[in-house]
Amino acid sequence: MDVLLTVAGIxxxxxxxxxxxxxxxxxxxKGYLSHLVLSGVWRASRATGHRLGSAVGPAAMVAVILLWVALQTIGWALIYYPHIPGGFMYSPGVNPADYPDIAEAxxxxxxxxxTLGFGDVVATDPWVRLASPLQGLTGFALLTAxxxxxxxxxxxxxxxxxxxxELKGLADINYAxxxxxxxxxxxxxxxDTLTAQLEKVRIDFTQYTESYYFQEEDPDLSLARQLPYALALREAAAASPSKDLQLSARRISVALEQLAKKLGEDFVPKDENPEDVFAAYANDHGQGTQG
Incomplete structure (x- = not known):
């Protein structure tokens, strides 16, 4: 039984x-567990009409951190449990019999x-003495992370x-x-500048998936709201007789398709049509599409 508890804790x-x-x-x-928590908090927020507003992203990240803390706490508690109380020395005035073994662990x-180091409970078991500093390092790494x-x-x-x-400003002057x-x-x-920005956003959604779950209360700052105007710019450039504009239209079209693919793979219902993906993105963030 002790071995099973130790293996489960590890x-x-x-x-x-x-x-x-x-x-x-x-x-x-994207971690598997963190993604489940982030998307779960996001779905709960969306079900309530995003009443948390811009707080939903930070709240979801805090929930993930609490999960990481819980996994380390419970995991190491299971490792310590077989050694409670015999593997530890207690300060005068602390009677281990007053506390359940699992609570003490x-x-x-x-x-x-x-890494508080109160000193009221000190490991005496050789293996526990060797392992406990590793948990201290884990705690420091968790705080830093x-x-x-x-x-x-x-x-x-x-x-x-x-x-x-940028898209909002172009839409306001009817640039397309x-x-x-x-x-x-x-x-x-x-x-071409918009294309470069779109490519950076796609990379951000890949490397910083948690950033998707930050909802913008100001529609002017919401990419979910403003993104469809990039499609209008693409269509206008593609219809131009200028070869340079047509080339830019093809470049921004590729960037938009790649961004839509990333959104469809990880966040919203997948669709081959970027227009539908961006509409789903806007709806997911509680934003109407830009007219």
Whole structure:
């Protein structure tokens, strides 16, 4: 029984570490458990009409971090449990008989994970003494990972908002309808800039999947709201007699198709038509499509 508990504890702790690795360090940017939590919180928010607003993304990330903490706490508690209380020395005034063994194991695990070092319970079992510093390192890594995760999500959000504002500005002046009347070199440069921004957003959705679950309350900053106008720009450029504009139209078309493919694979119902994918993206974020 002790061996089974130890194996189960190691499995839970390793499962949490693997999920952290895939969420923060792997190029896919998506851990299996973290993705389930993020998408679950998002579905709950969408069912309530996104009443949490822009708080849903941070709330989902906090839920994932709490899951990682729980996996490490419970996993290491199962490792310590067979050694409670005989494998530990207690400070005067602390009677281990006053506490259930499982509660004591969880307490030791939490204190070690948080690297608090109260000193009221000290491991004496050789194997526990060897293992407990590893949990302390895990706790330090978990804290660092949580801070890093929150820091790294905001640059992708800034790039997405910047693209949304750019599209909104072009839509406000009805740039698609006047595309054939402006200087073609300027129009080509604008379309190529949009193409580069679209490609960066697609990479962000790949490497920072958690960024999808940040809902914008301001429609001007919502890429889900403004993205369809890029399709109008593409159509206007493709209809232009200018070869340069037609080439830019093909480039932005590829970027839009690749972005739609990424959204369809990971976030919204898959469809071969970018227009339908972007409409689903807008609906998922509680945004009407741009007229």
């Amino acid at each position: 499995s839970l702790a390793v499962l949490g570490l693997i999920d952290m690795f895939h969420s923060l360090l792997h190029p896919s940017g 969880i307490y030791v695990s939490l204190v070690t994970l948080a 949580a801070l890093t995760w929150f820091t790294q999500v905001y640059p992708p959000l800034s790039r997405r908002r910047s693209l949304a504002l 309808k006047t595309l054939g009347e402006v200087d073609h070199a300027v129009a080509t440069r604008i379309l």
